[in-house]
Amino acid sequence: MTGPEREQLVFDLPVRPAFGREDFFVAEANAMAVAQIDMWRAWPGSKFSLVGPAGAGKTHLAHVWQEESGGRIVAATALAQAEIPDLADRPVCVEDVGAIAGDADGEAALFHLHNLVLAEGHALLMTAHVPPAQLGLQLPDLASRLMGTQFVRLSAPDDALLGAVMAKLFHDRQLDPAPQVIPYLVRRMPRSFASARRLVGEIDRQALSRRSRVTLPLARETLSRLEPETDDD
Known part of the structure; x- marks a missing residue:
């Protein structure tokens, strides 16, 4: 492979995030959440919330649940423009519920989705950075519906898991x-799965462009140049 061809690979073949069950590592930080996903049919009131910081694995677990339940995933910020009856015809996961706190249209849409999906006998999964009682929702009926939702908190990964x-x-x-x-890297990098994916991807790109093995100097240099960011779960 010539130099230009190899360089082209760096830009044209990104690795897609793996969200399968086999790609999710179970450890103390997330074992309780995994157990709840496994027993989703027995959730009290047919609803549940995954709570934790960015990068703790909420999105990955939501995809695991989607595969097991046959449901769908929708961002909370997309609800105001969504066809709620269409969403409610199967189990549904609403991601990042806190993002619509104070958005009247978004909160109203979630209220209707909550009521309809449960009335249809399906399960409702939600993800957020804080527990349901701390979301800051302004619609009283919605806040009261979510107040008693059972939740589990995912912690940032420990050294072994990371x-x-x-x-x-x-x-x-x-x-x-x-x-x-x-x-x-584990001792010095931001403690999230999202940061791990981003860091490994950048190390891969640097190794390709330099035709180098992944050495400690290369990893050290890449980590020092990587800017902090908030990433998906």
Whole structure:
């Protein structure tokens, strides 16, 4: 492969995030949430909320639930423009509910979706950064409906879990990092799955462009240049 052709791969073949059950690592930080996803048919009131910081794995678990329940996933910010009856014909997950706090149209749409999906006998999953009682919703009827929703909090990954995720991400890209790379990164990187995906992706791009193995100096340099960001769960 010539130099220009190899360089083209860096831009044309991004790795898509893996959201399958087999790609989700279970550890102390998320074991309770995984158990609740497994028993989704027994949720009190047929609804549940996953709570935690960005990058804790809420979106990944939502996709696991979607696969197991046959449901669909919708962003809370898209509800005001959505056809609520169409959404309510199967189980549904509403992501980032806190993003519509104070948005009258968004809150009204969630209120109608909540009532209709449960009336149809389907399950409702929600994700948020804070528990239902702390969402700051302004529509009293909606706030009261969600107030008693059972929830579980996902913590940021610990060292063992973050290290396992990094190893899997490198493996997915057919990269064999030097032994010191993952321990070094785990001790210094932002503690989220989203940051792990972003960091490994950037290391991969740098290694390709330099035709280099994934060495500790390369990992150190890449980490130092990576700007902080808020990312998906």
